Amino acid sequence: MRRTDTLKAHSIETALPNAGAQDGVLEWHRIVAESDWESLSSLLAEDVIFHNPSSFEPHQGKGPMQVILPAVFSVLEKFEYHRHFGSKSGYVLEFSAEVGGEQVTGVDLIEFNDEGKITDFVVMIRPAGVVLTLSGEVGKRIAAAQVSTQ
């Protein structure tokens, strides 16, 4: 394959995020910084899709994200965002954190619609072994929260 064909085969184009995505990512950072999970719903599109780091099948709709994200952030310690990467309608946010004293790094891949609402949210974390620890602990906290509100 010649270099020009490779160029055609893979669009390497990136872009600066549009106004909707910029507004949306600022609100996301505010929610995380303030643990203001009650505001999360208004940042999500109705048909938002959430892809967690431990299972392939995505979650559909606002409900799962409103339950899972606060639980995840309650388990992650020393959470900090680092590099940001952009496309026309989305961001990749790199982060570091600790889970039970073990260090992890991860990314959020977030797509926004023109109104700045999140339409798609993928989380990937490494190393994989600690993801399984995190996933188990998040499951326990969600279960405990559901019992306590019954």
Add this chain to the structure above:
Amino acid sequence: MRRTDTLKAHSIETALPNAGAQDGVLEWHRIVAESDWESLSSLLAEDVIFHNPSSFEPHQGKGPMQVILPAVFSVLEKFEYHRHFGSKSGYVLEFSAEVGGEQVTGVDLIEFNDEGKITDFVVMIRPAGVVLTLSGEVGKRIAAAQVSTQ
């Protein structure tokens, strides 16, 4: 925290990749498309750092990447790149693939120096369970390759 403080606390700035990064990512795509792993060395900075999805500690220098990446790509089936995100000096490349019939998605976070050489390469893959399968299989192939060249 007021919105303006949040904005200060988190730089949401992204950028279009510079010429070095653009050249570098094109060469990376060519190497992957042609499985031309013999050319990988000349795309890597001497002090390149590689972060794999299954262990936290990074690998230093060209050697580990030249052994690990061909083995990883020999295990991944139906590998395909999708969304690209950019920063001033790097890219995030999203991909999908299969490992033993199981679907995965992942990202490469690649930083380039001004000469277009890779200085830092992070791989994250989900779901975590399949990463452990992948990691085990890659380890076997690297061991087998080392035995066969002795």
